[in-house]
Every structure is written in C-alpha cells, then in structure tokens.
Amino acid sequence: MDYPSPIAKLINSFSKLPGIGSKTAARLAFYVLEMPEADVSYFAQALINAKRDLKYCSVCGNITDTDPCMICSDKGRDQSTILVVEDSRDVMSMEKMQEYHGCYHVLQGVLSPMEGTGPEDLNIASLIKRLQNEEVKEVIVATNATAEGEATAIYLSRLIKPAGIKVTRLAHGLSVGSDIEYADEMTLFRAIEGRREL
Numbered sequence: 001m002d003y004p005s006p007i008a009k010l011i012n013s014f015s016k017l018p019g020i021g022s023k024t025a026a027r028l029a030f031y032v033l034e035m036p037e038a039d040v041s042y043f044a045q046a047l048i049n050a051k052r053d054l055k056y057c058s059v060c061g062n063i064t065d066t067d068p069c070m071i072c073s074d075k076g077r078d079q080s081t082i083l084v085v086e087d088s089r090d091v092m093s094m095e096k097m098q099e100y101h102g103c104y105h106v107l108q109g110v111l112s113p114m115e116g117t118g119p120e121d122l123n124i125a126s127l128i129k130r131l132q133n134e135e136v137k138e139v140i141v142a143t144n145a146t147a148e149g150e151a152t153a154i155y156l157s158r159l160i161k162p163a164g165i166k167v168t169r170l171a172h173g174l175s176v177g178s179d180i181e182y183a184d185e186m187t188l189f190r191a192i193e194g195r196r197e198l
C-alpha cells in the first residue's frame with residue numbers, strides 16, 4: 001500500500017535533503033503531521049522566505065538579504081585584507097571568533113575535478129575583479145584542509161601572486177580534512193595568527 005499523496009510528497013521532499021534517508025524522511029513527515037498548525041505554517045513560510053529573500057552579495061558572494069552585504073558595506077572593516085572561504089557558513093564561524101576585521105570572499109565551493117567543478121563554476125572571476133579595483137594587500141586563503149581545498153588554494157595563489165598581492169594560507173592547527181565550520185574559536189584564531197605565505 002502506498003502512502004496517501006500529501007504525505008508521500010512530504011516524505012519525498014524531506015528525502016531530498018542531504019543526509020536524510022527514506023526512513024528518516026518518513027519519521028520527519030509523520031512528525032510534521034503531529035505539529036501544531038501554527039508551527040507548520042511558520043516552518044513552511046520560513047522555507048519560502050529564505051529562498052525568496054536571500055541572495056548572494058554582488059561583491060563577496062556571501063548570502064545576504066541586502067546587497068552589498070553588511071560586511072561589505074561596513075567601512076570600519078580593513079579593506080586591504082580579503083579572507084577567501086568555501087561557503088557562507090565559514091564566514092559565520094570566522095565572525096564568531098571576533099578577531100578578524102578584514103573582508104571576505106565566498107567561493108561557493110572548491111575546485112573538484114572528480115565532481116566536474118572548475119574555476120568557472122566558482123565565484124573566482126569576481127574575486128579577481130575586486131583585486132583589480134580595490135586596494136588589497138593580502139589574500140588569506142581559508143579553504144578547508146581537504147585535497148580539494150588545498151588544490152583550490154594553490155590555484156588561487158598562482159592566479160593572484162603575479163599581481164604583487166601577498167597570498168597566505170591558514171596554519172593548520174586545523175587537522176587535515178577538518179572543516180573550518182566545525183573548528184572552535186581558539187583554533188581558528190591560532191590558524192589565522194600562524195598563517196604562512198603561499
């Protein structure tokens with residue numbers, strides 16, 4: 001016997017989320033049926049609003065509801081340093097640390113020949129444009145310490161260094177394969193302090 005269509009659709013939607021298998025999807029769907037109607041409406045509206053109201057900053061590529069984003073619009077930040085990360089969650093982690101006062105650039109991924117992700121699929125062209133227009137003295141590459149993250153760092157270094165801009169890489173007290181997103185604030189602080197030139 002199949003589930004009635006409304007619940008089948010709900011299970012199908014949950015199962016499209018990362019890390020959610022069909023059993024978990026069914027458990028979540030049945031949980032939603034038990035939730036108060038107001039909570040379900042809030043949840044549904046939050047999904048729609050997030051998708052409708054969030055966009056990528058035209059300067060740095062971070063997710064934002066204003067363009068440019070709050071960080072790019074903040075004239076108090078050090079415009080001479082750009083910290084390059086894989087995604088917006090890394091920006092959140094760095095900001096929590098409260099020790100970094102420069103700007104960011106969000107690549108929205110990493111180079112991955114295996115998955116067919118090349119430079120043109122990432123937010124790299126806009127980074128190069130920034131380097132031409134802004135007074136940037138240092139680019140800190142803070143991609144994760146994975147094979148793809150390292151390859152991306154080397155690619156960026158080769159691209160940027162000929163312009164006479166210093167390119168550095170986070171010191172990896174972050175162990176190999178670890179994500180910036182999950183590093184604690186002290187580890188991130190040490191990684192920035194101990195950054196080395198590429």
Ligand SMILES: [Zn+2]
Binds near residue numbers: 059073
């Ligand atoms: Zn921005």
